[in-house]
Structure formats: C-alpha cells, structure tokens
Amino acid sequence: MTNNEEYINLIKDWIRPLQKALTLESENRFTNLLGKKQYFNDYLNKSLSNLNNLKLTNEFIKLFGEFSSKYSEYNDLDIKQRKRLVIDTRKGLLKLGKSINLNYSNKYTDSYYSKNIDSNLSLNSDIGLIKSIGKINKNKLNELGIYCIKDIINYFPRTYLDYTNRVKIINLKPDNLYTCIATVKKFYIYKSSNNSNLSIMNIVIFDETSSIKVTKFFLGKRFRSYSFFSSQKSLYIPGTKLAISGKVKLSEYGKNFVDPQIEILNTNEESFNFSGKIMPLYSLSESFSNLSFIRLIKRVIIYSKQYPDILNQKQLNFLSLVSKSDSLINIHLPVNQNALIESKKRLVFDELFLLQMKFLLRKRKNNKKLTIQKSIKKNFLLKDFLNKVPFQLTKSQEKVLDEIKSDLSDLTPMSRLLQGDVGSGKTIIAIATLLIELEKDQQGALMVPTEVLATQHYKNLIQFLNPLLVSVELLTGNTPQKKRKEILTNLKNGMVDILVGTHALFEDKVVFNSLGMVVIDEQHRFGVTQRNRLLNKGDNTNLLSMTATPIPRTLALSLYGDLDISQITELPPGRVPITTKIISEEELNKLFKRVENEIDKGKQAYVILPLIEDSEKMNLSSAKKIYQYLSEEIFLKNKVGLLHGKLNSEEKNNVINSFVNNEVNILVSTTVIEVGIDVPNASIMIIYNSERFGLSQLHQLRGRVGRGSQKSFCYLVTSENNGLENKRLRVLEKSNDGFYIAEKDLELRGPGQLLGYKQSGLPDFVLDNLPNNKVLIEKAREEAQRVLKEDPDLRENILLKDLLIDNSNNKFIHDFLN
Numbered sequence: 001m002t003n004n005e006e007y008i009n010l011i012k013d014w015i016r017p018l019q020k021a022l023t024l025e026s027e028n029r030f031t032n033l034l035g036k037k038q039y040f041n042d043y044l045n046k047s048l049s050n051l052n053n054l055k056l057t058n059e060f061i062k063l064f065g066e067f068s069s070k071y072s073e074y075n076d077l078d079i080k081q082r083k084r085l086v087i088d089t090r091k092g093l094l095k096l097g098k099s100i101n102l103n104y105s106n107k108y109t110d111s112y113y114s115k116n117i118d119s120n121l122s123l124n125s126d127i128g129l130i131k132s133i134g135k136i137n138k139n140k141l142n143e144l145g146i147y148c149i150k151d152i153i154n155y156f157p158r159t160y161l162d163y164t165n166r167v168k169i170i171n172l173k174p175d176n177l178y179t180c181i182a183t184v185k186k187f188y189i190y191k192s193s194n195n196s197n198l199s200i201m202n203i204v205i206f207d208e209t210s211s212i213k214v215t216k217f218f219l220g221k222r223f224r225s226y227s228f229f230s231s232q233k234s235l236y237i238p239g240t241k242l243a244i245s246g247k248v249k250l251s252e253y254g255k256n257f258v259d260p261q262i263e264i265l266n267t268n269e270e271s272f273n274f275s276g277k278i279m280p281l282y283s284l285s286e287s288f289s290n291l292s293f294i295r296l297i298k299r300v301i302i303y304s305k306q307y308p309d310i311l312n313q314k315q316l317n318f319l320s321l322v323s324k325s326d327s328l329i330n331i332h333l334p335v336n337q338n339a340l341i342e343s344k345k346r347l348v349f350d351e352l353f354l355l356q357m358k359f360l361l362r363k364r365k366n367n368k369k370l371t372i373q374k375s376i377k378k379n380f381l382l383k384d385f386l387n388k389v390p391f392q393l394t395k396s397q398e399k400v401l402d403e404i405k406s407d408l409s410d411l412t413p414m415s416r417l418l419q420g421d422v423g424s425g426k427t428i429i430a431i432a433t434l435l436i437e438l439e440k441d442q443q444g445a446l447m448v449p450t451e452v453l454a455t456q457h458y459k460n461l462i463q464f465l466n467p468l469l470v471s472v473e474l475l476t477g478n479t480p481q482k483k484r485k486e487i488l489t490n491l492k493n494g495m496v497d498i499l500v501g502t503h504a505l506f507e508d509k510v511v512f513n514s515l516g517m518v519v520i521d522e523q524h525r526f527g528v529t530q531r532n533r534l535l536n537k538g539d540n541t542n543l544l545s546m547t548a549t550p551i552p553r554t555l556a557l558s559l560y561g562d563l564d565i566s567q568i569t570e571l572p573p574g575r576v577p578i579t580t581k582i583i584s585e586e587e588l589n590k591l592f593k594r595v596e597n598e599i600d601k602g603k604q605a606y607v608i609l610p611l612i613e614d615s616e617k618m619n620l621s622s623a624k625k626i627y628q629y630l631s632e633e634i635f636l637k638n639k640v641g642l643l644h645g646k647l648n649s650e651e652k653n654n655v656i657n658s659f660v661n662n663e664v665n666i667l668v669s670t671t672v673i674e675v676g677i678d679v680p681n682a683s684i685m686i687i688y689n690s691e692r693f694g695l696s697q698l699h700q701l702r703g704r705v706g707r708g709s710q711k712s713f714c715y716l717v718t719s720e721n722n723g724l725e726n727k728r729l730r731v732l733e734k735s736n737d738g739f740y741i742a743e744k745d746l747e748l749r750g751p752g753q754l755l756g757y758k759q760s761g762l763p764d765f766v767l768d769n770l771p772n773n774k775v776l777i778e779k780a781r782e783e784a785q786r787v788l789k790e791d792p793d794l795r796e797n798i799l800l801k802d803l804l805i806d807n808s809n810n811k812f813i814h815d816f817l818n
C-alpha cells in the first residue's frame with residue numbers, strides 16, 4: 001500500500017464510525033443515545049478533539065475543535081440546535097472526505113464535459129446516432145427498452161463487483177468483503193440430502209498464495225436438473241480465471257466464500273482492468289456482454305451532465321445530497337464505495353421526494369374539497385350500538401374513535417388508515433364509523449378481500465344493526481342474479497343503508513343513492529385505483545382503510561402518505577398470548593393426541609395448508625390430502641371440515657357455520673381463513689409447510705386462535721432442516737407483537753413482498769431499500785412540505801412541476817398543476 005493509500009484509510013476509519021453515530025442519533029430524533037460504552041455526545045466530544053494522528057490542516061483542526069466543545073454542551077441544546085449541530089458535523093466530515101478525494105470526484109468535471117461533448121447529441125438523441133454503435137447493437141438495446149441516450153443512463157446496474165478491496169487468498173479474513181482473482185482448481189455440484197429443493201455448488205480456487213472453497217446455493221427445483229448441472233460445469237472448467245467478490249465466512253472446515261458474486265474473466269476483461277475500481281454488473285441479454293455495455297456507458301455518461309436537477313445547490317447542501325449528474329455518473333462508474341452509497345442515496349431520495357409531493361398534492365386537493373355540513377337525523381344510532389356491544393372499548397379503540405369522529409365533523413372528507421394488530425378490535429370501529437355517517441342519512445360500504453370475510457362481517461353487522469333498524473346487504477361475485485338485482489335497486493333508492501362485499505362493490509352497476517362512507521378492510525389487497533373507483537360512487541366520500549399488518553410510521557408515510565394514520569396499540573383485556581412452537585413432521589402424531597385432548601375439553605382446532613390439492617410441481621402438503629388423512633385415519637371420533645377457495649359460496653358458508661357452531665371440531669383449510677375469521681373457541685392451530693409463508697402472514701393466520709380468554713397454541717410444521725429458515729420462524733416463537741413481526745418481515749422480504757404487491761409505484765431499488773432509509777423518507781417528506789409551503793403552485797420549481805406532470809398517470813396532478 002502506498003503512503004497515500006494508508007493515509008486515506010486512516011481518515012476513512014476515523015470518519016466512518018462518526019458518520020454512523022451521527023446517523024443513529026438523527027434516526028433517534030436527537031435524544032443523545034447511549035451507546036455500548038458512552039453517550040453519543042461524549043463520544044463525539046472525545047473523537048473530534050482527538051486528531052493527533054490524522055495530520056489535518058489547521059482549517060479542519062479548528063472546525064472539529066469547535067464542534068467538539070459544542071458536543072460537551074449537547075445536553076443543554078434544544079432538539080433544533082442538536083439537529084443543526086449534527087448536520088454541520090456531517091458536512092464537516094464530508095468536506096474532509098472530499099478534500100482527500102474520498103468522495104465522488106470523478107473525471108467527468110465541467111471542463112472534461114465541455115471538451116468531450118458532441119454538440120450533435122443530447123439526452124434525447126436516438127442511440128442509432130452514437131458513433132459506431134451498429135445496427136445489431138441498436139436492435140439488442142431496443143430489446144432492453146433502450147432507445148435514447150437517457151435510457152442508457154437510466155439503465156442502472158443490478159449489482160457491483162468491488163475490486164477496491166482486492167486481496168490475495170492468504171490474506172482473507174472472516175466476515176469481511178473481498179474480491180479475489182483466482183483460478184478454478186476443482187468444481188463439483190450436488191443435490192442437498194436435507195432439502196429436496198436445494199443444490200449446492202463448490203468451486204475450489206487458487207492463486208499464488210493459497211486456495212479457498214467458494215460455495216453457492218441454488219434453491220428451486222429447476223436447479224436440480226442435469227442440464228443445469230452440466231451448464232455450470234462447462235462454465236467452471238479447471239484453469240478458468242474468476243473474480244470472486246463477497247463475504248468470507250469461517251466454518252469448522254476453514255474459510256470459504258459463501259454465495260459471492262462470481263465473474264468469469266477472459267483475457268479481454270483482465271485487460272479492461274477494473275483493478276482498484278468497482279465494476280458495475282448489468283442485467284443484459286446473453287448476446288450483449290457486460291463489458292460492451294460498460295463501454296457504451298463510458299461513451300455516453302458525459303450526457304448525465306445535461307440531466308435536469310430538481311434540487312438546487314442550496315437544497316443539496318441542506319440535505320447533504322450529491323447533484324443528480326454526479327449521482328448518475330457514480331451509479332454506473334463509482335470511484336469508490338462512498339461515492340456509490342451517496343449516489344444511491346440521491347436517487348432513492350428523488351423517488352421518495354416525488355412520491356411525497358404527489359401525496360401532499362393529493363391531500364391538499366382533498367382538503368380543498370368541502371362537503372356541505374350534513375345535519376344529523378338519527379343521533380341515537382352510534383349510542384345505541386355502543387350500548388349493545390357486550391364489552392367496554394379499550395382506551396386505544398376510544399382514542400381512534402375520537403379521531404374518526406373529529407374527522408367526520410369536519411368539512412373536508414376523511415382519509416384515514418387504521419392500523420391494528422390481529423384481534424385488536426378493528427371491526428367495532430368500522431361499524432361505529434359507518435353509523436356516524438348513517439346518522440346523517442349517508443350510506444356506507446364495507447369492502448373486504450374475500451367472500452368468507454365479507455360473509456362474516458355481514459353476519460356481525462346484521463346481528464348488531466338489525467335491531468337498530470339499519471338495513472345491511474351482502475354483495476359478492478356469488479350473489480344470485482335475482483338477489484343482486486334487488487340489492488342494486490334498493491341501493492339506488494336509498495333503501496339499503498350499508499352494503500358489505502368484495503371486489504363486486506366497485507363494479508359500474510353498483511350505484512348508491514348517497515354514499516358517504518367507505519371502509520376498506522385489508523386495504524393493501526386493493527389498489528389505489530380500485531379504492532378510488534368505489535370512493536367516486538359518492539360525492540366527497542369519506543374513507544377509512546384498515547390493515548392488520550401494522551407497519552412502521554416511516555414506511556406507512558412512504559406508502560400511504562396521503563392518509564392520516566390511527567393505531568390501535570393494545571389488545572382487548574384478558575387475552576392470553578399464543579404459545580408458538582416450530583415442530584418437525586415426525587412430531588405430528590404426538591401433536592394429534594394433544595388436539596384430541598383439547599377437543600375432548602370442547603375446544604376446536606385449525607389445520608392450515610399452502611395448497612388446495614397435490615401438485616406435481618411442488619412437494620407440499622395439500623388441504624384435500626390432509627383432510628382425507630385426518631378424517632379417515634386420525635380423528636375418527638371427531639368431525640373434520642374442509643375449507644378452500646374452490647368451494648362454492650354455499651359450501652363455504654356451510655363449513656364455516658358448522659365450525660362457528662362447534663359442530664365441526666377441526667377445520668382443515670387453505671389461507672382463505674387468513675383474514676378475519678373470528679371463532680373465539682378455537683385454541684389450536686397447526687400450519688403445514690410453514691416455511692412457505694411470510695412472517696406477517698403466519699402472524700395473521702395464528703391470529704385466528706387466541707381470540708378468547710383460554711390458552712392457545714400455534715404449531716409451525718416445517719420439513720426444512722434449514723438453520724436460516726428456522727431462525728426466521730423463531731421470530732414468531734418469541735413475539736406476539738404484530739408491529740415487531742412486520743418490521744422483521746420487512747427486513748427479510750422487503751415491502752413489495754410484505755404488502756402483497758407494489759402499491760406505491762416505487763421502483764424495486766427504492767422499495768427494497770426503504771427499511772434502511774427511514775431518515776431519507778422523513779427528509780423527503782419534510783422537504784416536500786417545505787417546497788409546497790414556500791411555493792404552493794410550483795412557480796419557482798418548474799422542473800419539479802414538469803416532472804410531476806410527466807411521471808404522473810394521476811389525473812388529479814395534471815388537473816391540479818395545470
């Protein structure tokens with residue numbers, strides 16, 4: 001290592017932990033966090049004054065000295081002053097980093113740009129105009145959706161090979177990220193004996209210092225075929241040169257690379273020489289090599305300089321973000337990891353910022369809509385209903401109801417999201433909300449994702465509301481024609497007060513007389529467009545969305561930023577936490593005895609399966625098969641029922657009714673029961689192939705037991721003998737807290753998966769990084785609020801305005817901004 005490199009590393013190692021501490025403090029809202037050994041301010045105070053080895057210039061010594069003494073008074077500062085100090089310190093560190101070339105300085109400076117730019121080309125130029133691109137390449141690029149220079153620049157790498165930390169095999173240390181260039185010595189691939197879906201590939205590589213094993217895991221049936229094995233074998237013939245980039249782990253057999261990035265190097269690539277740099281890897285078709293694409297990028301990256309930036313220099317400084325053009329250059333050709341991190345941060349920020357702008361504009365439009373104050377005609381409805389409920393509302397339920405009442409007494413329509421863990425009592429709130437509007441003679445709609453749940457809600461509603469002379473109807477895809485016609489006529493005449501149903505509700509034929517309130521349960525199962533279709537059936541309709549997958553505030557902000565948020569934070573009293581256990585299939589027989597004992601005591605059980613019937617493609621248990629097995633071979637004394645999505649409504653209703661009335665003791669079901677089935681007498685749940693489900697989904701499922709006051713149990717059966725999988729499921733053994741579980745699920749699967757589908761329209765790279773970008777989400781929200789406050793019509797922010805209009809398929813933004 002040269003002296004200069006050593007110096008840069010010294011500074012890097014000093015800056016990094018400080019940056020981390022500043023980030024943590026800012027994430028925790030400047031509360032002076034207590035670290036492992038000391039408080040945040042003491043740590044900063046000491047580190048910023050201890051500059052002895054760093055050989056800094058006087059300018060930095062003075063700057064950090066001043067910061068250091070301010071941190072000794074940190075406890076006396078108010079939050080705003082603390083925030084300022086943290087921001088300034090961060091900027092100081094950034095400046096130091098830049099001064100030693102730690103950051104994003106790339107060769108594409110303004111003077112390089114003016115010398116090398118081809119004035120005939122611009123961002124919007126057709127790729128055919130790029131010199132020597134050739135017709136074939138043009139076609140290949142078109143196949144990737146690339147037509148103009150801007151498209152090339154917006155084609156981001158899928159990942160990177162980091163050659164900056166390139167080391168010889170002998171110097172590899174466990175738990176660090178490295179890149180090694182080495183040669184294949186031995187290759188073998190085999191099917192795992194523990195997991196029928198897993199194949200394991202091992203490559204032994206060597207360089208002049210030593211050798212090491214590289215292991216890669218392939219999960220999925222298609223990786224078990226002979227053709228896959230032989231294709232891999234032909235790639236890694238002994239003597240082939242590879243670049244391996246990833247984490248080194250230490251096991252009982254020594255060090256090895258586990259699941260690293262592997263690049264096969266040919267002589268060309270070696271001469272291309274990414275040594276000391278970070279090489280981008282793109283998702284390309286087989287006929288277009290990574291190297292060719294990098295060459296293309298190098299040719300056009302300069303046009304990033306023309307990219308319009310929606311943030312001005314003042315904003316960039318305040319937000320500690322790099323310019324758009326720098327972020328685009330460094331996302332493709334990063335000079336180092338720091339530059340890459342900063343450019344990702346900027347690109348993610350832009351997406352979040354635009355999204356928050358859209359949310360705030362939508363909210364503002366909503367707030368501008370004024371409903372006419374409607375007079376209350378039947379002021380007894382809510383009171384009578386609450387008197388009829390056989391329990392006291394929890395404090396949390398009361399608080400939420402107050403928030404809703406206050407919204408509904410306002411002249412602007414309500415748009416509220418209600419988050420509450422499974423079994424926290426959202427249904428009562430939904431009914432109360434519908435009644436508040438009904439008191440003003442406004443009809444209500446309750447939309448839910450499944451027929452089973454719709455039917456259950458309907459029954460609940462008629463039980464409570466028929467005595468109050470409220471007319472409730474149920475409309476689903478299976479409602480017979482004659483009945484449907486009758487409901488639709490009465491709905492139009494205003495004879496139906498509340499309509500409960502599934503997706504059938506937003507069909508065009510459903511016309512209300514005066515729709516005032518829409519409640520959507522499990523709202524993430526519906527898209528924004530579907531939600532709006534239903535809302536548009538009334539004038540200025542109020543909306544209450546409900547979800548039992550509670551997500552952290554910051555994430556809720558980025559996904560549902562146009563809604564106000566209420567939370568039910570406590571469960572009704574007397575609930576005994578559900579005991580959850582992971583078990584193997586071998587332990588099932590013992591468990592069945594236990595189920596029998598519970599049934600003898602009058603209790604009931606659920607058995608949940610991932611599939612309706614056996615499938616050749618998947619080696620999973622199915623509901624039909626297990627139903628047959630349990631009813632014919634195991635529970636001969638008891639009544640076993642079968643529920644799944646392919647039954648018709650009458651069959652479904654019959655099974656559910658029998659279970660509700662305890663005529664069926666054991667209900668074998670697919671996940672159709674996941675949402676909302678409420679049978680407080682059920683105390684045991686067994687979930688087969690539990691490794692197939694997400695944590696939040698499992699939490700929802702097990703929420704079907706433990707709804708009464710008796711002790712309840714949930715057994716997660718898994719065939720996988722897989723440490724990682726069990727670690728994931730163990731989260732459920734340890735916790736019954738839906739917020740905590742959703743957060744863990746988020747970390748493991750990302751929001752797109754957790755919430756079923758991509759509701760927000762955010763690109764994958766942003767969505768998957770959301771959990772790590774809480775601070776950025778808040779920043780984007782605050783910045784959007786600031787911009788709209790200072791420049792409500794975006795007269796000063798023309799670029800931003802254009803981009804919002806361009807990017808928007810939402811008519812309201814067009815209408816609003818034009």
Ligand SMILES: Nc1ncnc2c1ncn2[C@@H]1O[C@H](COP(=O)(O)OP(=O)(O)OP(=O)(O)O)[C@@H](O)[C@H]1O
Nearest residue numbers: 391392393394422423424425426427428548572676
């Ligand atoms: N304050 C309360 N005290 C006692 N029991 C309550 C209270 N509120 C609701 N319950 C009961 O708790 C059970 C769960 O309520 P509810 O079905 O409304 O929950 P939920 O939040 O909709 O849950 P899920 O998302 O699982 O459907 C019901 O049996 C309900 O009657």
